[in-house]
Structure formats: C-alpha cells, structure tokens
Amino acid sequence: MTVPELKIKDLHVSVEGKSIVKGFDLTIKGGEIHALMGPNGTGKSTVASAIMGHPKYQVTGGSALLEGANLLDMAVDERARAGMFLAMQYPSEVSGVTNAEFLRTAINGRRGEGNEIPLMKFLKTLDKKMDMLEMDQKFAERYVNEGFSGGEKKRNEILQLMMLEPKFAILDEIDSGLDIDALKWVAKGVNSMRSENFGCLIITHYQRLLNYIKPDVVHVMMNGRIVKTGGPELALQLEAEGYDGMKAELGIKDDETVEA
C-alpha cells in the first residue's frame, strides 16, 4: 500500500472579496506531523476552511491534491469521505444529537450503505477511545458539545478524530484554552493516531503542545503564505524571539503584502 499524500499547491483564498491566502504550498505524507505557526490573522484558519470547503472561503487559485484527486473540486461531504478531517478552532454545538449518534452517523457516512459499523463494535470502540482520553462515559449521551467547557470541546474533537480515523487531519488551535492535563490527553489521542496511513497538520500559536506531540516539520506562515520551514527547533526559536524577531530576520514588514 502506498503512503497517502496531501499536496497543497499555490493556494489562493479570498474572504468577502479580500485576498487572505496568497500562494500557500504544503506537502504532508502519511506518517508525518507538521506544525503551522504564525501570528493572528495571517490566514491559518482560512487555509483549513478552504481545504474543507467552507462556502465563505473562495478559492481563487491553486490545488489541494489528496492522493492525486483535487479536494477543491469535491463537495464538502466528499472531502470527508476522501479522508479529510478538521478539528475546528471553535467547535460547534449540535443540539438534539448525542455524541454517540453523531459519531455513528459520521462513521457510517464514510463507510457507505451496506458497510455500516456493527453497533456492538461501535460501542466497544467508543468505550475504549473515551477511556484513553479519560472522558466520562456520560459524554457519549450528551448532545454534541452543548454545554461543554472549552477543554471538553477540544477533547471531543480528538475523540471524533480517533473514531473517524481519517487519512489527514487539520487540528486548528486544538491547544487553545487547555489546561496542562487536557493538553496531555489531546497529545495522547493524536500520538495514538501516528501511523504511515495518517498525516496531520497542527495549527498552533504555542510551542507548548509540541513538547507533547513531536512535529516532523514546522512551518511559519505570515501574510498569507509559508515564509519559513524547518524542524522542531523552529518552534523553539519562535518562542524565544517572537514573530517580530522572525519578521526582522526574514526582512518582512508589518503590512507588507507578500506577492505570490
């Protein structure tokens, strides 16, 4: 079996007519975990939303190939079925639908008619994964994210990730608002997914999470594109120098629009 590959080439995205992402390139192979760092408002979430097909984000150029097929040509549900997963910066609440129902529907949606997961197998797997995340079983019967604390929502996103077993995941600020214990559970969940059939892009502001999830590659994004790529030491450098230090090093001015 060949290792899956996600290849984003020269992606351009506009929001409400304003150009936000301006020539974004990134290739992730199965087995790799990449971190994407960058100041607020630089377009990190916009990249994630565009790849997942959020209708507000207008792709004006480029491609995002998952094993050779362009995600950008697919409907949102097709992107999920193709193996993409997004843990959102602000997970939404789904009132009236329990977590267990939601997960089972999502899993079966991916597996397709006639290939549904047997109920007992589903419940066993759910039990096991919730245990691993030290989530109370009552969360299975609560409505999706309704009344969850910030940390519980993030942990629930990781539960979805572990249950759906996508080929590629984008985790958008999965660490924001987490205390140190929650951070460790999130890391444990992501690390449990590590295999050559799974690739991951972790969008984060802080090096902290990367102490627990070791990235293979770290990218810095500014003004709508990746301006520097390196190893885990790049995250440490950012922590020490801040984005201003990196801007100075790369000769990037504050409001400069980087032309792709």
Ligand SMILES: Nc1ncnc2c1ncn2[C@@H]1O[C@H](COP(=O)(O)OP(=O)(O)O)[C@@H](O)[C@H]1O
């Ligand atoms: N839905 C939206 N409506 C209007 N502007 C948006 C929307 N999403 C993003 N933007 C704008 O695009 C820019 C990049 O935002 P975002 O991708 O969220 O940045 P980051 O995730 O790097 O902090 C910001 O100026 C933001 O205000």
Ligand SMILES: [Mg+2]
């Ligand atoms: Mg963001």
